[in-house]
Amino acid sequence: MFGTNGIREVVGQKLTVRFVTDLASAVAYVHPGPGPAVVGTDARTSSPALGRVVSGALSMAGLKVLEIGVLPTPAIQYNVKALRATFGLIVTASHNPPEFNGLKGIAPDGLEFTKETERAVEAAYAGGKFLAQPYDRIGEIGQDTQGASRYVEGILSRVSGDAIRKRKLRVVLDCSNGASVVTSPMLLARLGARYVTLNANPDGTFPGHNSEPTEDNLQGLVQYVRTAGADFGVAHDGDADRAVFVDERGVYVPGEKILTLLARETIKLNGGGTVVTPVTSSDAVAEVIAPYGGKVHFTRVGSPVVSRAMQEQKGAFGGEENGGLIFADHQLARDGAMSLARVMDVLVSSGRTLSQLVADLPPYHLVKRKVRCPIALREKVLAEIPALMDRGNASEVSTLDGVKVRTPEGWVLVRPSGTEPIYRIFAESRDRKTAEGIAEKMAKGVESLVASMEGAA
Numbered sequence: 001m002f003g004t005n006g007i008r009e010v011v012g013q014k015l016t017v018r019f020v021t022d023l024a025s026a027v028a029y030v031h032p033g034p035g036p037a038v039v040g041t042d043a044r045t046s047s048p049a050l051g052r053v054v055s056g057a058l059s060m061a062g063l064k065v066l067e068i069g070v071l072p073t074p075a076i077q078y079n080v081k082a083l084r085a086t087f088g089l090i091v092t093a094s095h096n097p098p099e100f101n102g103l104k105g106i107a108p109d110g111l112e113f114t115k116e117t118e119r120a121v122e123a124a125y126a127g128g129k130f131l132a133q134p135y136d137r138i139g140e141i142g143q144d145t146q147g148a149s150r151y152v153e154g155i156l157s158r159v160s161g162d163a164i165r166k167r168k169l170r171v172v173l174d175c176s177n178g179a180s181v182v183t184s185p186m187l188l189a190r191l192g193a194r195y196v197t198l199n200a201n202p203d204g205t206f207p208g209h210n211s212e213p214t215e216d217n218l219q220g221l222v223q224y225v226r227t228a229g230a231d232f233g234v235a236h237d238g239d240a241d242r243a244v245f246v247d248e249r250g251v252y253v254p255g256e257k258i259l260t261l262l263a264r265e266t267i268k269l270n271g272g273g274t275v276v277t278p279v280t281s282s283d284a285v286a287e288v289i290a291p292y293g294g295k296v297h298f299t300r301v302g303s304p305v306v307s308r309a310m311q312e313q314k315g316a317f318g319g320e321e322n323g324g325l326i327f328a329d330h331q332l333a334r335d336g337a338m339s340l341a342r343v344m345d346v347l348v349s350s351g352r353t354l355s356q357l358v359a360d361l362p363p364y365h366l367v368k369r370k371v372r373c374p375i376a377l378r379e380k381v382l383a384e385i386p387a388l389m390d391r392g393n394a395s396e397v398s399t400l401d402g403v404k405v406r407t408p409e410g411w412v413l414v415r416p417s418g419t420e421p422i423y424r425i426f427a428e429s430r431d432r433k434t435a436e437g438i439a440e441k442m443a444k445g446v447e448s449l450v451a452s453m454e455g456a457a
């Protein structure tokens with residue numbers, strides 16, 4: 001039932017009142033208390049209804065419930081820990097299309113449920129193990145209206161507020177009609193920014209643009225930053241655990257550049273430490289943190305994996321190239337508003353523009369390709385991929401997630417998608433043409449491998 005980021009299903013198909021009731025009841029069976037359960041939602045059309053279904057099911061199972069309303073996923077994670085809750089349940093489907101919704105479980109430490117908890121919930125669900133309480137054991141349902149300000153105060157305590165306020169940064173904020181509407185404008189106001197908002201009405205039909213913050217979806221933000229002469233633009237995805245940026249010229253900044261920039265700044269401030277990031281991330285990260293005593297710990301792809309590895313490795317900073325960044329001094333969760341505050345901090349402390357900061361990073365080029373591969377052939381193809389790679393030239397081979405081979409020119413990684421019948425290919429080099437050449441050669445190799453296996457079958 002649980003994918004890499006909780007449960008995401010189409011509303012009215014798999015995601016019914018019955019399904020959500022049984023699932024919430026199974027969570028209550030696994031974690032019957034003693035603390036309150038926090039229930040929060042994103043801004044999707046079905047979220048108010050499903051949030052109430054979750055609260056009702058938990059209350060009927062005897063748990064005390066604290067409804068925290070519409071908030072970004074990281075804000076709910078922050079509050080689960082701050083309120084010493086037994087767990088949190090978030091009704092959200094992040095950046096998925098509007099027909100989706102989902103559920104994400106949060107442990108008392110603010111991290112996503114562990115795989116063990118997810119398996120226990122699945123077993124309770126499958127076994128129909130639900131708590132049925134008599135009338136005098138029904139849990140109280142209360143409301144907490146301080147979730148947004150508690151979270152924003154937490155972020156403010158981690159940046160140089162006075163210095164940032166003096167600069168009166170000009171910011172264009174695109175909330176993508178999602179949950180950040182209740183927190184990021186508040187944060188910008190508290191940091192003395194002169195800001196305008198786009199798509200700042202919560203609306204689960206996503207009238208502004210698709211809620212995934214890709215360059216194509218953010219053309220409105222790009223135009224506005226250019227017209228308004230802002231210091232930068234920022235956009236969140238639907239549940240605001242991610243932030244992506246547009247520089248003062250109105251140029252979209254690739255996620256790996258912000259990851260690299262904030263990795264360096266965090267390690268510099270921290271006087272060394274570990275950056276945790278998946279195998280898909282740029283070599284630029286290791287290069288910029290090395291002079292400050294930092295080192296990289298690679299993981300498999302997926303933000304819950306990165307969070308857990310940060311906990312184990314005592315990582316100072318972590319994240320992925322899609323704009324999901326984790327700051328250990330704040331919380332071990334991807335956090336869009338914290339990323340926004342840190343970018344403001346770096347702009348002010350460096351006295352430079354965002355485009356200058358990005359231009360000064362090492363000039364690595366990361367190229368991504370997709371190749372179709374039927375799921376039935378996935379394992380067979382994976383076994384043959386090392387033979388496609390130039391291993392005579394390889395200095396290092398890693399099978400942590402897919403297969404990654406490092407050569408003097410750069411590296412190439414081939415990994416199957418977790419959700420689609422495709423292989424993803426990542427290639428990086430300091431030279432764009434070389435990176436494109438490596439990716440192209442590998443794409444052709446995987447394509448002909450799939451074709452020959454399909455022919456044989």
Ligand code: MG
Binds near residue numbers: 094238239240242
């Ligand atoms: Mg998200």
